[in-house]
Amino acid sequence: MGLVEESIKPHERLSEHLADDLAAVNVLIRERMASKHAPRIPQVTAHLVEAGGKRLRPMLTLAAARLCNYDGPYHVHLAATVEFIHTATLLHDDVVDESGQRRGRPTANLLWDNKSSVLVGDYLFSRSFQLMVETGSLKVLDILANASATIAEGEVLQLTAAQDLATTEDIYMQVVRGKTAALFSAATKVGGVIANAPEAQVAALSTYGDALGISFQIVDDLLDYWGSGATGKNVGDDFRERKLTLPVIKAVAKANEEEHAFWVRAIEKGAQGGGDLDHALVLLKKHNAMEETRIEALSWAAKAKDALCVLPDAPIRHMLTDIADYVVERVN
Known part of the structure; x- marks a missing residue:
């Protein structure tokens, strides 16, 4: 392994390996965080979703599916679901903890208000359940509902x-x-x-x-x-x-x-x-x-x-x- 490869962090290597899947996840996230009637929802969501996080949790979903030789479309739905649940919990956590900073940036509750953070978090939880249902798997719904x-x-x-x-x-x-x-x-x-x-x-x-x-x-x-x-x-x-x-x-x-x-x-x-x-x-x-x-x-x-x-x-297993x-x- 060369010096350049050694300098790449493991989650970055996994991200490169899953680049196409992650691109599809990001497209789906942008589609589903939109709101026709409440423009504050995508504003608040984008502030956190696009803050430069590692996307580790959705990557784990994509990696697990690929490691088990999945070739369908729904691992993308599930990865977006996981990211929405995570983002919703962060919005709620920052309100509970009265936080003013996350990932080196002002928190949503500081930029907008607590009410917006809580309600947008609720919206993202609802979106996550819509995505779960679209997979048609009751087992998946059971796992993620229990996790929530x-x-x-x-x-x-x-x-x-x-x-x-x-x-x-x-x-x-x-x-x-x-x-x-x-x-x-x-x-x-x-x-x-x-x-x-x-x-x-x-x-x-x-x-x-x-x-x-x-x-x-x-x-x-x-x-x-x-x-x-x-x-x-x-x-x-x-x-x-x-x-x-x-x-x-x-x-x-x-x-x-x-x-x-x-x-x-x-x-x-x-x-x-x-x-x-x-x-x-x-x-x-x-x-x-x-x-x-x-x-x-x-x-x-x-x-x-x-x-x-x-x-x-497989390579993904070693990345994990x-x-x-x-x-x-x-x-x-």
């Missing part, structure tokens, strides 16, 4: 768990499986289902997506304290927003009385002052919380790669393996 419900459930659970020091690693994992991994898993699974792949391959694709999504979220939470421009966040954003993520959960579990009181003040009560983030970082290092979190992320990435073993030995490695590359 799980995503919403995970977000609501996070509302109650995010600032509660009693939140355990099991609850954190339930939140992550809801808010992130559910759509990764559904995205890969429906690709296999639409291709009528054997059950073992469909299950493997689902496992791959689940493990990849968990690893993806754990890395994102870890980098909030380690620091990386790749997340689009500043170091300590989660701390300032009082989000109880895995590194903090691990540190809280090992905290002495004085340390526990600090976490109660900073996370549960939100009475943060200058120097609190630095002190939090000291405690995370003291209890090896970030290293333990890193090891968990690597473990989930390994599970994702292992799941692919039952699938056809490389993506699992890439997700944890920043902390490896």
